[in-house]
Amino acid sequence: MSRAVRNIGRVAALLGASLATALLIYLAVSLVVTTGAEKALEEENAYLREHYESLLERTALVDDVLDGLQVRDENIYHNIFDIYPPSAEALLGEDQEGSLERYYSYGEQELVEDSAAALETLEALSAQVDRQIKAITTRMDSEEFSKNNFPSVIPLSNFTIAQTGATVGRKINPFFKSMSVHGGIDLMAPYGTEVTATADGKVVEVLRQGSGMGNMVIIDHGDGLRTVYAHLSDIYVAINQKVARGKVIGKVGSSGASFTNALHYEVRKNGRPVDPVNYFFGSLSPALYSEMLLVANTTGQSLD
Amino acid sequence: MVARSGVSRKRWLAACVTLALGAAIYLLAVDLFQVKGLKLIVLEKQNSALLEKIDYINEKTKLQAERLEELQMRDNTVYRPIFGMDEIPADVRNAGYSFAGRYDSLQMFANADFLTQTLRRQDIIEKKTAIQSRSFDDIEKIATHLEDMSRSIPTLFPVCPAGVNITSQFGYRLHPIFQSVFFHSGTDIAGRKGMPVYAAADGVVREVKSSNAGYGNEVDIDHGFGYSTRYAHLNSSTVEPGQKVSRGDQVGTMGSSGRATGVHLHYEVLYKRQQVNPRNFFDSKIDPKTYMTQVRPAEKTSK
Secondary structure (H helix, E strand, O other), X not given: OHHHHHHHHHHHHHHHHHHHHHHHHHHHHHHHOOOHHHHHHHHHHHHHHHHHHHHHHHHHHXXXXXXXXXXXXXXXXXXXXXXXXXXXXXXHOOOOOOOOHXXXXXXXXXXXXXXXXXXXXXXXXXHHHHHHHHHHHHHHHOXXXXXXXXXXXXOOOOOOHHHEOOOOEEEEOOOOOOEEEEOOEEEEOOOOOEEEOOOOEEEEEEEOOOOOXXXXXXXXXXXXXXXXXXXXXXXXXOOOXXXXXXXXXXXXXXXXXXXXXXXXXXXXXXXXXXXXXXXXHHOOOHHHHHHHHHHHHHOOEOOO | OHHHHHHHHHHHHHHHHHHHHHHHHHHHHHHOOOOOOHHHHHHHHHHHHHHHHHHHHHHHHHHHHHHHHHXXXXXXXXXXXXXXXXXXXXXXXXXXXXXXXXXXXXXXXOOHHHHHHHHHHHHHHHHHHHHHHHHHHHHHHHHOOHHHHHHOOOOOXXXXXXXXXXXXXXXXXXXXXXXXXXXXXOEEEEOOOOOEEEOOOOEEEEEEEOOOOOOOEEEEEEEEOOXXXXXXXXXXXXXXXXXXXXXXXEEEEEOOOOOOOOOEEEEEEEEOOEEEOHHHOOOOOOOHHHXXXXXXXXXXXXX
């Protein structure tokens, strides 16, 4: 019995010693022998280390150059327009980048407190948005909106953001290169593209002329809202004619003092021009709306 | 002695077995279970740390590309149109990035694709930034002379509006000689032979042609900012190529040289080498007295 125990002990000792030996061999081989894979990796690491340093320097340099270019861009823009270029954040009231940076220095306690406060604000805001949406849907269901008399779409089909020109505001007149007030938005489109009424209404003005706004149609939608379509190459409606949303009223052209083929589109509320981009919600997703708003406001030169 | 040698042999045997077993375990671990060398483990750790660092640069370069794109957009769609400069085409902005063979030395590495991509991206952003920088050089040169721009736009009616008629507008017209519809590339202003013709804006005389065919005697003025004007069928010209002119300086006299049915000025406004409708620029209803205060007939023109 005791002999068996002694034998088990011996075998265990032998196995332990063998394991230790294996470990010793492993360590010795690791230290002495360098395999091909290790050699390749060693070379790669050396290369990476060297290039990481140079890439870091090059990236920093590009950053510096870009900073310089941005300052130059702002100066050129300021030189021309007397204002600094609008940014997406300024237009949409968003703090898009770098907003998380301040959290890096926060401790856990601060993070929790800050998040709780933010959550409270968000809950209050979402309740408010909820009320507003309910009010909007109630109004939408009312008779007033059962008609398509609100100009909420883009007057061109297959419209892309790239076709956006300058919107309402002080813009550079392309002919005289001087600042002048632009009363609508330029929607660029090829000659002959169909122009559609943006809402139900009645044609109150049809002008055919070679100067100014060129061939032009004005539609009255009621509630003090009118839309203007100018520089048309052709007009298909007559004065006092009733039109429905989507009715083709003319074709894009460059009649009158227009720099190139484009539709000059205006929305007038009680006689005063408003930014049509804010009325395009029937055609645009929120993301496209932001993009169009930025392009339309950044474009410094109008086309008429 | 026998006992001692017996014990010694046993120990010797145990040592041999231990060694053999140890070696077997080692080989089994390395071959069958792919246990990595100590050095390899360390190197791989370093490698992934380095790759992570380089990937950070990669991300940074992507952000830089976005920033640059915004500047390029403003350059191409805001500044260049205002100054009448040609847009920098995308193929120029992106040209010259073949970099053939430049990254061949990377092929030996396991992460060749990743490294090639990173270095390539870095090379491209550097080139694009350099192109943008040069473009701003050009734009700044013009932007500092912004006040010249309004003086370079052809806004002056080229002849005194008293006693002249606009006989043909820009656009599709019936040709007076061939009696067929053709595109009329300018405005025809009929008057008397010898009436002074004035420069519509500040500029440099690009060409003075004398001919009996086509446009006849003709003066071309380059106003910069993308604009030029052409005065054709002149009786005579009073300027020379290369001469600087101001708005209102006389450039010639009205005539009927070339293919013309009567005395008239064929006046063209070109924007980026394309004829545009001149009537969008000038005011032909200007009071002749006011008009005469804005022009300088040839004898008063300082050469």
